[in-house]
Amino acid sequence: MSDQLEQSVRAPFGNFPQVRRALDAVGELAAPVAALLGGWDAELAGQVLYVDTDPELADTAVFCAAYDVPAEASANCVVVAAKRGGETTLAAGLVLATTRLDVNKAVRAHLGARKASFAPMDTAVGESGMEHGGITPVGLPAHWPLLIDAAVAATPYVLVGSGRRRGKLILPGAVAAALPGAQVLEGLAG
Template sequence: MTTTPAGHPPLHWLRAVDHPELMATGTHAALSGWAAVDPDVADAVAVARIDPALADTAALTAAYDLAPDASANCVVVSGRRAGEERIAAVVVLATTRADVNTAVKRLLDVRKASFLPTDRATAESAMEYGGITPVGLPDGWRVLIDARVVAAGGVTGGHPAVVVGSGIRGSKLSLPGALLGRLPGAEVVEGLAVE
């Protein structure tokens, strides 16, 4: 068996719609619903089991020999306006960071934006920390995707793709960035991230 330089077996990508056990329940439900209306989804979205201890992007890319720009991070941000809380999941390439203080704050139209506390983000998304993904988030949360994620051209699993969470720490999803930009309800935003 070939192994990656870090000694881990290479990622084995499977059709995600066929493997509900490898993602959060809400993620699989959303993925299945999306596949029902977009014929590209079933064959283009893959899932691979990983060591849960390596779910964080830096550890993942090193252990499985992935290009850093082939991964995207999903962070949850909130702010308030006139007593109303506004929450958004923000997806940016792992080589960048979400511009929370300018771009996200402006898009949410709030005075101050900050990361949602981890316990709330995991409880309300029904996803694990380190595995939160834009696929299957609660209704009412905006999904903001940096345009660089949509244009991402790294190769994962033999096809141009970006790696994102699966809702759990024990696996990752891989899909073309352009397809992620078509996720129902997602908003593709130029300049959402900074280097």
């Protein structure tokens, strides 16, 4: 019976060799991603899909071409370091892959920072518990602000990282907007 359920799961776009509910693929996910999904609202977590993909094809443009994913259905999660008064706050921004996160104006202003920049890779990886090239908004540290561009929240389904370079998650934009710490903002992307 379980095999029949797994066989019936389909991705809303793309051409993937294997599609499963993320809750059925927790062993493939980074630990913080699996932990969030396992402890989150079951209805929301149940809407998240996992697609198995080649880690060598993880970069957005290459990935979209290889798996026939429209770029406007793919989103990038970027870790930002915002500084004010000698303190650094880490946050994440989620924008469609067809746009860029406006770190210098929108993110800086929203976080009330004097300066904001992309976090160093070692910091982003170490603090998130995820792999470079696979960082996802699902399972980020609870104290991080998660800034989501309104266009992502309005997207029927969006593809994001899985916490690892291998595999991706697909979830409704509205489910992304319901993630812990999420704040949906207009004009976050440029």
